[in-house]
Amino acid sequence: MSDARRLATGSLAQQAAQVTGLLAMFLVITVLARRLTLAELGVFGLLNALAGYLLIIQNAAAGAAVREMASSTDERSGSAAFSSAAAIYLAAGAASGLLLAVLGVGLAGVIDLPDELARQARLGALAVGAITLVGWPVTVYRDALRADGRFVLAAGAEVVALLAYVTLVVGLAFDDAPLWAILGAGASIPLLAGIACALVAAVVGLPWRLRPSLVSRATGRRLLGLAGYISLTEAASAAVYVVSRLILGIFKSATTVGLFEGPIRAHNLIRALNAAITVTVLPTAARYDAEGDERRLGELFLRGSRYMLALIVPIAVTGMVLAPQILEVWLDGAKFREAGTAMAILMSHWLLSGMSGVAAAMLVALGSARDLARWALMVAGGSVALALALTPALGLDGVALATAVPYFVLFPYLLTITLRSVPVSAGELARRAFLPAWALGAVLAGALLVARGALDLDAAGPLIAVALGGLAAYWALYAAIWLDRGERSLARQVAAAPLRGRADGHR
Numbered sequence: 001m002s003d004a005r006r007l008a009t010g011s012l013a014q015q016a017a018q019v020t021g022l023l024a025m026f027l028v029i030t031v032l033a034r035r036l037t038l039a040e041l042g043v044f045g046l047l048n049a050l051a052g053y054l055l056i057i058q059n060a061a062a063g064a065a066v067r068e069m070a071s072s073t074d075e076r077s078g079s080a081a082f083s084s085a086a087a088i089y090l091a092a093g094a095a096s097g098l099l100l101a102v103l104g105v106g107l108a109g110v111i112d113l114p115d116e117l118a119r120q121a122r123l124g125a126l127a128v129g130a131i132t133l134v135g136w137p138v139t140v141y142r143d144a145l146r147a148d149g150r151f152v153l154a155a156g157a158e159v160v161a162l163l164a165y166v167t168l169v170v171g172l173a174f175d176d177a178p179l180w181a182i183l184g185a186g187a188s189i190p191l192l193a194g195i196a197c198a199l200v201a202a203v204v205g206l207p208w209r210l211r212p213s214l215v216s217r218a219t220g221r222r223l224l225g226l227a228g229y230i231s232l233t234e235a236a237s238a239a240v241y242v243v244s245r246l247i248l249g250i251f252k253s254a255t256t257v258g259l260f261e262g263p264i265r266a267h268n269l270i271r272a273l274n275a276a277i278t279v280t281v282l283p284t285a286a287r288y289d290a291e292g293d294e295r296r297l298g299e300l301f302l303r304g305s306r307y308m309l310a311l312i313v314p315i316a317v318t319g320m321v322l323a324p325q326i327l328e329v330w331l332d333g334a335k336f337r338e339a340g341t342a343m344a345i346l347m348s349h350w351l352l353s354g355m356s357g358v359a360a361a362m363l364v365a366l367g368s369a370r371d372l373a374r375w376a377l378m379v380a381g382g383s384v385a386l387a388l389a390l391t392p393a394l395g396l397d398g399v400a401l402a403t404a405v406p407y408f409v410l411f412p413y414l415l416t417i418t419l420r421s422v423p424v425s426a427g428e429l430a431r432r433a434f435l436p437a438w439a440l441g442a443v444l445a446g447a448l449l450v451a452r453g454a455l456d457l458d459a460a461g462p463l464i465a466v467a468l469g470g471l472a473a474y475w476a477l478y479a480a481i482w483l484d485r486g487e488r489s490l491a492r493q494v495a496a497a498p499l500r501g502r503a504d505g506h507r
Contacts, residue, residue, distance in 0.1 A: 017155040018272045021189075024162040026330075028169050029265050032182070033258075033331040035173040039113065042254030043121045044183060045261045046111075047104050049242045051128050051187040054096045058089070058136060058190075062143050064223045064230070069147035069208065078207055080214040081223075086140040087215045088223060093136030100187075101129030111249045117179070124183025131187045138194025141201045148206060157200045161192035229369035233360070236376035240383045241268070244399045247387045252395055260396055262327045262336055263343035266319055267403075270312055270350050274357040277308055281358055285365035298423040301362055302432050305355035309437035310482075312354035314474040317441045318467050319347040321448040325457040326467070338396070345400035349407040351441070355433060356411075359418040371417040375410060382406035436482040444474050 032041055065085035072078035104125020113121060145154035169185045241264060248257045281304050288297040319326065324340030363372040383406050390398030419426060448470055457463045479488065 018276045020159050022269045024166045031170050031173050038255040038258035042257035048186050049245050065143045066147045079209050079211045082208040083211050083214045084219040090137040093133050097129040097133030101126050120179035123180035127184025128187040135191030139190050141197040153200050157196035158193050161196040164192050165189050229373045232373045233376040236380040239380050243384050247391050251391045259339045262331050263339050263346050267346040277357045278361040281361035285362050294423045301422045304358035305433040309354045310478050313437040313441045314471050316347045316350040317445050320344040329460050329463050342396040342400035345404050349404040352411045353407050366421045368421050375414050379406045
């Protein structure tokens, strides 16, 4: 299988898993928006954001464990990596569980909540902490499956876990369970995914075993050192979304935080798609760099940026133009329309940032993770400063501006440090990646504005038809106008691969 095809199929599999997870989140937040009060939804959003923030850091650090296991030369070294990673996850889960419980209980006292809601929030924080403590260590089985090359099995286990998660949270909501139980269930994805992956690993067998006697400080230091800059980058990026909710809760109310849930969940759909590409780009770029193959390195960056912008720009444009209608139909309430401007602002920076996942993967692979972490910290710092300045006066729109503006302002820095490492010119990137995506994006925006003025899009049917029809037309035109013959052939091969029943490769 060619590198291009392997990258395409691997990226599609990863993004399919990401989309499944996001759809699960959308379903959960949709049900909760209809079953809970806005204040209760705000509490769920705050605690869920805290748990999700720490989970993002843990998932980033998991890349180090995957690399350490995958590069092992025998059963003993692989088992040492597997066991050391499990020990680190156990310690990190305990620390994170305690932190979540303390922060959650503290926030219930800081934010103005009715007495019963504050009590439920404190109990929920304790439940979230306990589930995190138990759940994090078992995720090592997911990393082991990925390190052994069993990507489809790992993704399948995650999908099963997500279905169990949706069933659990939605079932509790419809059963009118106490809020603390819903809050605890909302943090159960790592636990459920870890259990599912452990069961799969037990069936198929892994080349490594959990052997506590092989846990060593040397292996632990290697894992932690490799994970440091990646985790710092993810932590800084994720902090923006956690702090925005906290600032809204402090300066406004839990109800305002509840209104922010729709825009931020829609925004995070694109964020997840953008991040998924790093799974395949990072190791491939590292291999090309080791081989000194600058031609393929540059082409990897150009094609990755080109395809990611083609994927993300039309989604961002659709979200910007149809934001009020999407929020009202999705969350079943005209009260959510007022968050439409905030959603449009949040979506806007992806017109530039749509290729940032590719840039981040290249920087890590080429030894510039420190520069990437510096950029992420500057974005986070700028976002927090702007949120503190703008939220008291502008509310939701202030937090949205505080999130988007630093990404716009600091994009030239990200581009500069990337092009310094990759043999590609800014002009070539603009011509091959940005121009095609933006040209069709402008056409799509105009068409959606006309449809919004001419049609009643406040009902689900017409809205879905216009949104999906616009996306389909964009991608069809992109393929017809901008893809060359080789790219169209590659697309056909990737689309036909599942029909030929190709098995997922493994070690």
